Amino acid sequence: DIQLTQSPSFLSASVGDRVTITCRASQGISSYLAWYQQKPGKAPKLLIYAASTLQSGVPSRFSGTGSGTEFTLTISSLQPEDFATYYCQQLNNYPRTFGQGTKVEIK
Amino acid sequence: QVQLVQSGAEVKKPGASVKVSCKASGYSFTTYGISWVRQAPGQGLEWMGWISAYNGNTKYAQKLQGRVTMTTDTSTSTAYMELRSLRSDDTAVYYCARDVLTMIPAMAFDIWGQGTMVTVSS
Numbered sequence: 001d002i003q004l005t006q007s008p009s010f011l012s013a014s015v016g017d018r019v020t021i022t023c024r025a026s027q028g029i030s031s032y033l034a035w036y037q038q039k040p041g042k043a044p045k046l047l048i049y050a051a052s053t054l055q056s057g058v059p060s061r062f063s064g065t066g067s068g069t070e071f072t073l074t075i076s077s078l079q080p081e082d083f084a085t086y087y088c089q090q091l092n093n094y095p096r097t098f099g100q101g102t103k104v105e106i107k
Numbered sequence: 108q109v110q111l112v113q114s115g116a117e118v119k120k121p122g123a124s125v126k127v128s129c130k131a132s133g134y135s136f137t138t139y140g141i142s143w144v145r146q147a148p149g150q151g152l153e154w155m156g157w158i159s160a161y162n163g164n165t166k167y168a169q170k171l172q173g174r175v176t177m178t179t180d181t182s183t184s185t186a187y188m189e190l191r192s193l194r195s196d197d198t199a200v201y202y203c204a205r206d207v208l209t210m211i212p213a214m215a216f217d218i219w220g221q222g223t224m225v226t227v228s229s
Contacts, residue, residue, distance in 0.1 A: 034214065036216075038152075043202055043220065046217050049215035050214050055215075087151065096157070098152040098153070099151075101151045
């Protein structure tokens with residue numbers, strides 16, 4: 001199975017900060033990586049697919065880069081509604097594994 | 108609009124079975140697959156398995172093999188996930204999500220159900 005390791009697991013940031021989350025895959029997955037945002041009590045929401053394509057309706061402050069084994073999610077200017085947990089997911093093969101999550105909290 | 112609507116919360120005793128439904132609307136059900144994902148309280152997301160809504164082919168997570176069965180009813184555009192021999196560590200929110208039709212690389216799970224809480228307790 002492909003393992004995904006996110007870093008950091010937790011980060012504390014202020015409104016307006018630039019935030020970067022990294023996701024490393026245990027083997028190459030081309031660009032078959034997605035990023036999701038999850039708020040308490042809610043289903044995950046798709047932000048980025050194919051490593052760098054913004055899902056329709058998602059604000060442009062979110063961006064994704066990477067291919068192969070190293071990927072990043074960047075929030076260019078953190079907004080109050082962005083405080084949540086973020087997950088990466090590989091869809092190159094089965095099982096469709098997720099990273100362990102990165103919780104973004106208010107400093 | 109395109110959506111997946113799941114059945115309501117369940118409380119089960121250890122050893123029992125649970126069957127969660129996921130009704131699709133707003134798209135052609137048989138041109139996609141459905142994956143199931145669960146999330147234990149305070150924990151991350153765990154992929155459980157996939158089913159093709161076209162031909163019923165399935166792929167299950169190894170740790171759940173033998174305890175989980177995924178099915179579809181194309182007449183009602185509904186997917187089902189049955190989990191047997193429930194244990195306390197099966198307590199989780201269970202989500203369905205739209206996946207691809209066949210076992211090929213995919214872009215993302217773009218549509219998710221609202222989640223179904225399953226509590227296993229004596």
